[in-house]
Amino acid sequence: MGEPATNPVLEMTGIRKVFPGVVALDGVDFRLFPGEVHALMGENGAGKSTLIKVLTGVYGIDGGDIRLGGEEVRIAGPLAAQKAGISTVYQEVNLCTNLTVAENIFIGREPRTFGKIRWGAMRKRAAELLQRLDLDLDVSAPLSTYSLAIQQMVAIARAVDISAQVLVLDEPTSSLDASEVEQLFRVMRRLKADGVAILFVSHFLDQVYEISDRLTVLRNGQLIGEYRTAELPQVQLVEKMIGKELATLESLEDKAQQSRTKSAAADPLLRAEGVGRTGAIAPFDLTIHKGEVVGLAGLLGSGRTELARLLFGADRPDQGELSLDGKPVTLRDPQVAMKRGIAFSSENRRTEGIIGDLSVRENIILALQATRGWTRPIPRRKQDEIVDKYIKALQIRPADPERPVRNLSGGNQQKVLLARWLITEPRLLIIDEPTRGIDVGAKAEIQKLVAELSDGGMAVLFVSAELEEVLRLSHKIAVLRDRRLVEELDNTAGVDADRIMQTIASGATS
Amino acid sequence: MTILKNRLFWPVAILVALLIVNVFTSNQFITLQDGHLFGTLIDILRGSAPLILVALGMTLVISTGGIDLSVGSVMAISGAVACLLIKDLGDQNAVGSVLLIVGVAIVVSAALGLWNGSLVAVVGIQPIIATLILMVAGRGLAQLVTDGQIINVQSSPYATIATGFFLTLPVAFLIAMAAVVLISVLTRRTALGLLLESVGGSPSASRLAGIRAKRIIVMVYVVSGAFAGLAGLIYSANIKSADSIAAGNLIELDAILAVVIGGTALIGGRFSILGTVIGAILIQTLQVTVVGIGVPSKATLLFKAVVVVVLCLSQSATFREKVFGRFKIRTGVPA
Structure with a gap:
């Protein structure tokens, strides 16, 4: 398979986006062809989310241009993006679980006559739409009766029905199990066959290799390259993403093997x-x-x-x-x-882990402070000492203890949480x-x-x-x-x- | 221009602007007379004391993600209890007895706060509903205490709370400032502030971090009750009587406004004591200014609303972006 025969449906060239103090995207190019699944790869903080937000109109750009179907466009906001044919389904499903499946698909654009919603027609169209994606659901059941995976596919159905040119799937598989992922991939393949261009973001390399045709790698806000998935071995991909070789991962295995026998003799x-x-x-x-x-x-x-x-x-x-x-x-x-x-770090980093408004420092000392009670504050100098030590030890980036933890990438938030528990010396x-x-x-x-x-x-x-x-x-x-x-x-x-x-x-x- | 980005820039700017207006419209802005300061500025500081107290308690409650609608009623009850007890004193000017009664009234108010806090933290009722109960019932309770009458007292030690001066400054304002210092120390010198912000920011994450939120939540409602009680005493001492209907009427709304102006979000989390104090003084200044510049009494509420709208718009990031965004100078980061 050479260069796809058709013209790209989406072409972003020289995209530049600057936040105060950070160049988030520095001259990034990105192309998306109809009927392909294109994975956007990179570490946290590489600029993936920023690029997606630029594409979906959440952020404006400071340089470069975006062409849709060959014509230059200015995407003024999420609604404009939708009108231009770009739909997004985020990791957290943005639907109302208390409404029915059909209502969720047509919310805000219900078929009406004289202002009265035609429920029958709505249900019928919803069922047809889902049928096209090989989904057999009861469209008048509340969305909450279905699993997260199904909810996500309903969100996709809604997105495709609104505008079917470009579909952005941001970490759609992170909370799905293996069979659900398979189900999602079936839907994606079906859409691909219909000529939809799909931008896919996932941290699971296996999934990327299973579903994507091409991939674009970003690192530190810069374009590393665009590759055919089949022609780029996984190891090379990872090296391109992190910019160094994978020595750490390799050596780990031996280590665990060595100590495996050790602990059985230890005390319970x-x-x-x-x-x-x-x-x-x-x-x-x-x-x-x-x-x-x-x-x-x-x-x-x-x-x-x-x-x-x-x-x-x-x-x-x-x-x-x-x-x-x-x-x-x-x-x-x-x-x-x-x-x-005993220390416990929850799987729900956002809702049960970090306190977004508080600083990195405050998040790190929180658990230790809680065990001491409010009357015995940890002296500020001691706090700074502990926090500095762990920012260094765990390489938390950016290394600024006073920055709200909300502004850190997922991996760094996770490190903050680990630091929170490690300082309690569990x-x-x-x-x-x-x-x-x-x-x-x-x-x-x-x-x-x-x-x-x-x-x-x-x-x-x-x-x-x-x-x-x-x-x-x-x-x-x-x-x-x-x-x-x-x-x-x-x-x-x-x-x-x-x-x-x-x-x-x-x-x-x- | 980092100063422009400070949350408190616009409230302070508007406060200063209003004060400047008052310099021109009032007969005396500030002078020294009979050994104490006197003038419009001092009136503003004295008059803002009850609101500062109520808004302080409200700040803590709001930072936990709650709200306390009952503060006005607690003010009424506190004043009613104090006046009833003082009226029955043999000597209404006995300082010791009056102080004791003040203490009793504050303890009663704190107990009402405990009721609110228990409903919220132990029973699990939504704060707005839990405190609505006392907001409605409290005025009835105050009227029961006073038997539906306005109780007048003739106690000069009691009146001192509101109208006295100490070291040239109004006692009421000093009480409010003492409360501000107390709360600042309590929240920022201990870990209480951090734990409050944590509980307000994410209750479930806080629980898993080992914070026992119940006690903290009960405590902030107790503080809110006690401060509302103190505010009620200042109000009642000022008019030397207990007026169960008018005392603290609608003050909960002004207090919430002061908290929001001060930069504390209604959804809880981060709070600013200084911001709240500025917010409360701003609201009081606005009220004084409206009278000072001769806005017809029928239009005062409307005028106040307009200023509040302007203030809120100035603090809204979205609005600023829309209005000033296009004139923004591209400073950016050197590439």
């Missing part, structure tokens, strides 16, 4: 016996030793998060016994758990999806950190949807399926992703 730190919570997770037994990394594997919704929350007192178990250092404990609320040396660190939605570089750094912490004697409960990552880091893996802990595996030589997938797929193995 936290033991759960028959702990469970009705409707969240069936009673389970789990022992975490000092210095041990326990991985929780399972599909989305298999009870990984629910299990982790019980061990932190974020939710209270309604049965079973927890013991710490061999003594029974009741974790009444998070603070009790924290005082006993004995057990529970981290739920610490690498979701962050770039490869930061991901490797966080994985490395987990390995180091475990070497230093800290126990880690590592929850992740990425099996590869769980396998790389864990000494022991607990597999969950349908809100039940079905198997506990020592991560020895014979254990691999296939072995775990098998358990996830079929339940307990014999």
Whole structure:
């Protein structure tokens, strides 16, 4: 396949966007052809989001031009973008879950006669539209009755129906499980066949390779290049994205292997016996030793998060016994758990992790301050000292402790949260999806950190949807399926992703 | 031009402008007479004391994402309790007894705040509804206390709270300033401010960071109640009587306005004590100015509204972008 025969539907040349103090985009070119899936790749902060926001009219540009179908356009706002034929579906679905599927698709543009909505026609058209995407839904059911994946596809259906030239999908797969991703990809392929140009952003390299035809790599606001996906090996892609070689990732594996045998002999730190919570997770037994990394594997919704929350007192178990250092404990609320040396970083970075308005410094000291109570503030000099140390150690960028944490990229926010928990010097660190939605570089750094912490004697409960990552880091893996802990595996030589997938797929193995 | 970008630039600018207007329209802006300062400026400071107190409490409540509509009613109850007790004193001029009664009234007000706080944090009622209960019921309660009458008192120590002077400055204003210092120290010298902003910014993230929000939320409503009570005493001492109907009428709206002018968002999170104080003084100055420049009494509310609209527009990023954006000089970053 050479240069696509047709002309590009979208052509952005020399795009420049400056924010106070930062050049976010510096002469970036981007082309999108009809009937292709084009992945936009780059680390957090590389300029992907800025480029998308320029394209969808959220930001104006400081230089360059945008051509749609060969004609130069000025995209004045999101509405103008929509009118010009550019639709966007964001990571967080912007729909009203309390309305029906049909209402969501036609909200604001309902078929009417004399102001009266023609409900029948609306439902019929919605059903037809979804049919075209191979989706068989009850269009008069509230959207909330469907899974997040389906909701996302409804959002896509709506977007395509409004304007079908260019479809921007920003991290659409980050909260979907494997089968849902497959479903989404089917829809994307169908749209592609209809000639829609799809701009796809994802942190999952495998997905990019599965679905995209071409890709454009950005780094530090600059264009690195445009490639045919099939002609660019993954390793090269990652190197182009981070601008250095992948030594860190490689060496990690050996390290985990070495220490794998070590911790089984250590003393048990936290033991759960028959702990469970009705409707969240069936009673389970789990022992975490000092210095041990326990991985929780399972599909989305298999009870990984629910299990982790019980061990932190974020939710209270309604049965079973927890013991710490061999003594029974009741974790009444998070603070009790924290005082006993347990830390928990939630998977929902935005809603249960960072406090967006507060500064990096304030976010980092928050948990430590909470355990001390409000009457015993951490002296400012001490705060600066701790915060500086962790900004350096975790390479938080930008290295400005007074910047609102909201303005940091996802990977850096995640590091801020890790810093928040590390300064409480926990004995057990529970981290739920610490690498979701962050770039490869930061991901490797966080994985490395987990390995180091475990070497230093800290126990880690590592929850992740990425099996590869769980396998790389864990000494022991607990597999969950349908809100039940079905198997506990020592991560020895014979254990691999296939072995775990098998358990996830079929339940307990014999 | 970083000064233009400061949140408090426009409120301060408008405050200064209004004060300058007053320099010309008032007979005496500020003079020293009978050993204390006197004039329009001093009237403004004295008159703004109750609003500053109420707005201070409101700032803390709003920073947690809540709101306290009951402050006006608490003012009425506080004044009613104080006047009822003072009226029954053998000697209404006994300083000790009056101080004790002031203390009682503030404790009663704090208890009302505890009621609000419990409804919000323990029972889980939405703040606007929870405090609406006391807003409506409170005036009834005050009328029960005073038996529906206006209670007049003749106590000079009590009147001093509102009309006295100390070190050339009005006692009422000094009380308000003491409260400002107290709250500033309480929130910024301890970690209370951080925890408040955290709870207001994201309750669920705060919980997982180990913050026990319930106590903090109850506490801010208690503070709001106590300060509203103190404001009620100043109001009642000023007119030497307890007027259950007029005391603190609609003050909750002025207080909310003062908080917003001061740059604290109604959704909670970051708050500014200094901003609130400026906001409260601004509102009081506006009221004085309206009278001073002779706006007909029928039009005063409208005039006030216009100034508030201008102020809010000046603080709106979207509006500034629309109006001034196109004249913006391209400074940018050197490429």
